Amino acid sequence: MSTRATIALGVALLALVTLPYWLTQIYYVNVASQILFYAIFALGVNLLLGYAGLVSLGHAGLFGIASYATAYLLAAGFGHTLSIVAALIIGLFSTAIFAALSLRTAGIGFIMITLALGEILWGLAYRWISITNGDNGISVHGRPQPFGLSLASANSFYYATLFVFLLCVIVVTIFVRSPFGAALKGTRDQPRRMTALGYHVWMIRFWACMFSGLLTCIAGILFVYYTQFISPQTVALTSSAEVVLMVISGGPATLLGPIVGAGLVVVVKSVVSGFIERWNFLLGAIFVAIVILMPEGLVPGTVRLWKLGWRKTMARRRPAVIAKTGEPAP
Amino acid sequence: MTALTVSGLRKSFGGLHVTKGVNLNVEPGERRLIIGPNGAGKTTLFNLITGELTPDDGSVKLFGEDITHTPARRRPHLGMARTYQIITLFARDTIMRNVTLALLGLSKSRWNPLMDLARQHHLTDAARQAIERVGLGHIADRPLAQTSYGERRRVEIAMALAQNPKVLLLDEPYAGLSIDERRDVHDTLLAIPRDVTIVMIEHNMDVALDFAERITLLHFGEVIVEGTRAEVVADPRTREVYLGH
Numbered sequence: 001m002s003t004r005a006t007i008a009l010g011v012a013l014l015a016l017v018t019l020p021y022w023l024t025q026i027y028y029v030n031v032a033s034q035i036l037f038y039a040i041f042a043l044g045v046n047l048l049l050g051y052a053g054l055v056s057l058g059h060a061g062l063f064g065i066a067s068y069a070t071a072y073l074l075a076a077g078f079g080h081t082l083s084i085v086a087a088l089i090i091g092l093f094s095t096a097i098f099a100a101l102s103l104r105t106a107g108i109g110f111i112m113i114t115l116a117l118g119e120i121l122w123g124l125a126y127r128w129i130s131i132t133n134g135d136n137g138i139s140v141h142g143r144p145q146p147f148g149l150s151l152a153s154a155n156s157f158y159y160a161t162l163f164v165f166l167l168c169v170i171v172v173t174i175f176v177r178s179p180f181g182a183a184l185k186g187t188r189d190q191p192r193r194m195t196a197l198g199y200h201v202w203m204i205r206f207w208a209c210m211f212s213g214l215l216t217c218i219a220g221i222l223f224v225y226y227t228q229f230i231s232p233q234t235v236a237l238t239s240s241a242e243v244v245l246m247v248i249s250g251g252p253a254t255l256l257g258p259i260v261g262a263g264l265v266v267v268v269k270s271v272v273s274g275f276i277e278r279w280n281f282l283l284g285a286i287f288v289a290i291v292i293l294m295p296e297g298l299v300p301g302t303v304r305l306w307k308l309g310w311r312k313t314m315a316r317r318r319p320a321v322i323a324k325t326g327e328p329a330p
Numbered sequence: 331m332t333a334l335t336v337s338g339l340r341k342s343f344g345g346l347h348v349t350k351g352v353n354l355n356v357e358p359g360e361r362r363l364i365i366g367p368n369g370a371g372k373t374t375l376f377n378l379i380t381g382e383l384t385p386d387d388g389s390v391k392l393f394g395e396d397i398t399h400t401p402a403r404r405r406p407h408l409g410m411a412r413t414y415q416i417i418t419l420f421a422r423d424t425i426m427r428n429v430t431l432a433l434l435g436l437s438k439s440r441w442n443p444l445m446d447l448a449r450q451h452h453l454t455d456a457a458r459q460a461i462e463r464v465g466l467g468h469i470a471d472r473p474l475a476q477t478s479y480g481e482r483r484r485v486e487i488a489m490a491l492a493q494n495p496k497v498l499l500l501d502e503p504y505a506g507l508s509i510d511e512r513r514d515v516h517d518t519l520l521a522i523p524r525d526v527t528i529v530m531i532e533h534n535m536d537v538a539l540d541f542a543e544r545i546t547l548l549h550f551g552e553v554i555v556e557g558t559r560a561e562v563v564a565d566p567r568t569r570e571v572y573l574g575h
């Protein structure tokens with residue numbers, strides 16, 4: 001890693017850790033928590049969308065399964081640890097079924113099947129009233145207390161979310177550099193060639209789905225503890241589309257892209273919506289602007305513009321450098 | 331034991347019979363050329379041998395082992411490698427990454443989600459070696475997007491060679507190359523050791539003629555002529571298929 005990247009990473013980390021001290025209003029700390037768990041969600045979706053080339057429009061369903069499972073078990077009187085572990089298991093089991101059904105195809109077929117599965121789950125959340133309480137949703141009382149630390153306050157919940165978020169970022173970073181990550185990108189670019197090289201394309205995609213599902217379920221559990229309420233709206237198609245937009249606007253197949261995208265969407269949705277009534281319109285306009293100006297996403301687009309500016313600056317300096325050293329500039 | 335045995339292979343797409351009972355026996359270490367005009371079913375034959383297509387009838391054997399129903403993804407592990415007529419590479423990556431992926435395909439660590447691929451020196455060293463074998467060592471770290479068509483053809487061959495195959499299937503390795511590039515590819519192919527059996531498809535007879543020991547002429551999905559280079563060239567049916575008289 002270059003020195004500049006290390007410094008940038010250090011500054012970002014410092015900013016995140018000290019956030020409750022410079023963003024003193026509880027409201028903004030809560031917005032930051034939201035950005036973090038939506039970023040985990042977006043990282044999960046990006047594993048499929050960015051690295052596997054599989055666009056899922058049903059991930060809110062998986063997110064919802066983990067949220068609902070947690071809320072249901074808590075409401076049924078089970079403890080936090082058991083509810084969280086059970087929710088992860090139920091979520092991963094559902095992901096496996098989800099993957100087995102949708103991986104029969106790729107491309108448009110995959111989008112349509114995940115869309116259909118997501119809609120089925122939304123229908124269940126809405127209609128299976130004995131479990132989901134229908135439109136009224138389920139309320140959650142209390143947050144877990146890991147190692148005796150209460151997560152009731154905005155600040156403590158923020159730190160817990162930050163801890164989980166950083167863990168997820170580290171794991172995804174390792175994954176992307178790994179042989180399996182390289183193989184996954186290979187199945188995105190040349191599935192036919194990958195088969196001819198001896199890779200099991202279906203199985204690679206299946207495990208990518210499982211990893212994506214795990215991150216999605218973690219985000220779902222953080223979400224239900226944050227809002228302390230879950231209703232069918234969370235499982236709706238708009239939620240699935242929103243997280244796909246986070247990834248596309250930030251930059252698919254990058255680590256930072258989904259995080260930036262999550263920040264953008266959450267800030268416009270919760271902060272800007274306080275000032276502008278038609279915030280949906282604004283979000284749409286932002287997306288259109290991104291697609292026109294930086295079709296590759298905010299993060300890669302900014303990097304491209306930065307390098308362009310850098311090269312121009314260097315080009316202006318070049319004659320002086322040659323004159324001084326007698327050698328062409330690199 | 332023959333390296334590759336194809337018996338009674340048939341394939342139809344709807345009413346179109348593309349492969350009509352092809353038999354082929356390739357000895358270990360042999361250089362076999364399969365020629366035939368457009369639409370003779372050469373690439374389909376390759377796709378049947380590599381398992382990308384399932385034959386309607388007949389069998390494929392690799393060193394005596396029946397692999398007719400072995401999935402395509404298993405066949406590289408048994409020692410079969412191929413190149414594509416239409417270049418099929420990872421366009422976003424460097425030459426190094428392309429060849430590393432070829433090596434990784436046969437390595438157990440391809441399932442490993444934790445280690446850093448760039449630090450797997452046994453893979454990267456072997457990849458660099460394979461790239462040097464095809465004469466691209468000086469541009470190994472160049473992104474594929476910045477390479478010429480001829481260089482990409484050689485990357486295709488490097489990926490196949492990196493897998494250390496027993497049987498190498500080359501699908502028109504000279505297609506679309508300039509005379510200089512053809513010579514480069516030709517030298518690369520001549521340097522492949524004899525423990526690799528090579529089956530090559532070529533549309534244009536002249537380019538690959540001196541490479542092959544035995545030639546099979548395919549026409550409308552059937553083997554018309556098979557024999558040594560001299561026999562096939564002298565055969566009147568070859569003239570008929572190629573020259574129309």
